[in-house]
Amino acid sequence: MTYDIVIRGGLVVDGTGGPSRVTDIGIIDGVIATVGLIPEIGTEEIDATNLVVAPGWVDIHTHYDGQVTWDPEVSPSSWHGVTTVVMGNCGVGFAPARSDGHDFLIELMEGVEDIPGTALHEGIDWQWESFPEYLDAVATMPRTVDVLAQIPHAALRAYVMGDRAHGDATDDDVAQMAALVEEALNAGAFGFTTSRTILHSSKHGLVPGTNAQNDELLALADAVGRAGHGVFQLISDHQGLGDDQGLHVELAQRTGGTITYTLAQSPIDPTAWTKALDEAELQAANGLDLRPQVACRPTGMLYGLQTSLHPFITHPTIIEMRELPLSEQVALLRQPEVRAQLLSEEATTDNFIYKSLMSRWNQIFPLGTVPDYEPPASQSIEALASAEGRDPYDVVLDYLLEDEGKAFLFAPLAGYLDFDHEALRTMMEHPRSVVGLSDGGAHCGLICDVSFPTYLLSHWVKGRERGPRLSLEQAVHFQTQQTAEAYGLDDRGVLAEGKRADINLIDLEQLELKSPEMIFDLPGGGRRLVQRADGYVMTIQHGEVTYRYGEPTGNRPGQLVRSA
Template identity: 50%
Template sequence: MTAGKATVITGGTIVDGSGQIARRADIEFVDGVITQVAEPGEISTAHSHRHVQADGLLVTPGWVDVHTHYDAQATWDPWMTPSSWHGVTTAVMGNCGVGFAPAVPERHQWLIELMEGVEDIPGSAMVEGITWEWESFPEYLDALERKPHVIDFGTQIAHGALRAYVMGDRGANNEVATPQDIEQMSKLTEEALRAGALGFSTSRTPLHRSKSGELVPGTSAAPDELYGIADAMKRVGHGIFQFSPEHTRVPVEEWPWMQELARRSGATVSVNVNQLDDGSEVWRKTLALLTTAHETGEKIVAQTAGRSIGILMCLEGSVHPLLAHPAYHEVMHLPFAERVAALSDPVRRQRFIDEVPQDGFYKGLVTKALKRMYPVTSGNIDYEPHPSQSIGEQSKATGIPAMKLIVDHMLSNGGKGMIYSPFFNYMYGDLSMTYEMMQHPQTRNGLSDAGAHCG
């Protein structure tokens, strides 16, 4: 009989993360350590402290979510929801160059608005929740350590916060860093790594902007700045260099400095890779470079999403198709119920169909996106819808104007109708690209943003 308090899980289907086929088995663990994995019925439950009957359920290791933005929430929420609800036992935050340390008091609101713009996290929640018990990155880690948490987490020092701390307005405005600036950023990165940070992150995509439309500090940073920061990882002996790119630039402009940075620092470079919906198939060029990296032993990996990345659009959300139309602008200030009533007026509904804006915002949000707008028709959302179900295809099949289909659906259910719009990794109309990407030895399942980018 095993000493200590034994827990036995019986009847479950094990998916162990190794790539092996799922199998039914029983598991025993004592004081948090697995002691047996055996065929069903082979482990006795007679003397177990606890017996969990897992028939019909999956038994898995705890998930490590390598791409989240809990940097603010972790300072006040012990539950780290929704990740802890879904089997995540470790979450890595500080991705994409946005975070909250180091920080001087006069930058607090600016950092909140940077995170709000890039990740669509309500600024009001961060203003109310963050108590700012730190200035340096080690002090931030100490503040996190003082709070109880039900899951573990890893941190990264973010380029946006670091650049603004060292360079002030020059850093925030993406001016060129001086050698002295780079030296100071490198020292602070080393300090963060020695205190427990997993790595450093930056953003190099124009999609990432603050609430006021400013690019994330570091977006246009020269390679010398990136090398100087990464040299801290060489001095410390560990570190991940994570960045969110402009995807079309990765195989050409970005790859040379990525290779050099990995070689000189010893750090693993982790780049986000997605399939654009413009037909360019640039992800395949990046995948080919990853294959070469794998063959030559270069420490470059790619984070890729477990399914398409998209937006659930509704009238209560921050982005939806009506937002680009003047007929909506006239009533968008109204409380929700009054707004729904105003949008339901037959005259206004007809204007959405008859008045077609010609500006780039409308074309990008509506006209060019009809092929990837899918009405949500039940609580069990289909994240792999057939292309024939898109608003664009339904409009062609029925002869009903696409904007009428959109307005009617969004006003359904008392104005709570939703539309799913995948904008990355769904150009084929299925998840075959995701499957192919995830088979590559240099890719890692990530980019969930703790669920925000899983639909």
């Protein structure tokens, strides 16, 4: 047998959660041919001594719907060992699309997912109208990763209902939407997604579909059922309980498939997540597949002088200098009279949510040059200001001016009420949950959770000090076999004979996250928060090396994956 690649002597963590072992892997034509000791010499030999050899990460919650049309690297996800991404989440996306509805869809994505509208306008070429045509357009570009698409509710409503997209759908509207959902799934979409949260809005108001009647959702679930496959993904303020409880059960019954929804520890009801997990387990016993989708660290807003939100963002002094280069802003803010003026001002917004988020001093922390996403309560701005006898705003300003104005404050949006990750650990380890919510490609000006896959190893396996760690086998399983199975991907997520050769080689000792940074490389000079990592020695996609030591090789074997 002649192998294209032989990976020798690595610690193989196969993705199943089973024990790791030191052995070899042989690859032929992009597929794993052998897992075991291999005497033959391969065309390419890779020495994996002292390295972890794991499946490529499967990230099921991203928003690359626009970016995949212009970016063959699909970064930053590909920098973090991700080899498969699922996009189209939370009910927003770009297909189907009326020729006169492009601006509306861009404004929705900009409002909900904080992706610069200028980048979307300049980057998307709109070579489609229907969802099948969108899939065809996405399929034309070779990439470093495989991409899977879902049909989003907001785009669907805008296409069928036009200017009425925010209102109640007629029976005819629902029938048309159901037919389009079925068409999309038959063409290769992996699911249907919707948003039912007040947190998702644009300048037009809440996302279309937020207040859709249950009958509409059930009709769309029936369409998924008729197609015979497809995940039904949603985000809701009720997080699987209350009004959601019966709805989720009926959606699962109608689709015959997986219902996945966002679950986090809510400040309104800090223990509700435990009940949601119990409900998912109960329904599993009834043969229904409810998969609460959970994070491996709290969804984290990053406050900095270049981000979309920070405690001074609506103060007059900051508003006046907002268009200045960062270096000039920093120089001005270091002048005593300017600093004094800023600290004497108050926020000019009347938005209660913004005011609350910008001054939750017990939930705002210095991120640090070595990012700390599990800080103790004693490191909160509230605690630091109290210890120093200073006003929190005064302390915050000092931190914002560190690193020449490039430093960040970490402000967990949810899931950090107990000042540790124990609730998250319980969620991740629950048999019915699935790890996701990285939001790769989204929240460009405020959140950088795209590094979740790396964090699962760098923090949970080797770095955590404030509670129990995960085993290496657990952490790999959570983002390989588990996530692949949630979307019916039986050809990847496990290192076994016959599976796709999507593989990471990782120096676990050296694996670490770098500080987030704001860069301006999107079309039109649009900004985005990114985060690099050290420790990825090699990423292999379908048998081709796509990254070596964090740098792209130029190989782009990734493709659009269509559902069966």
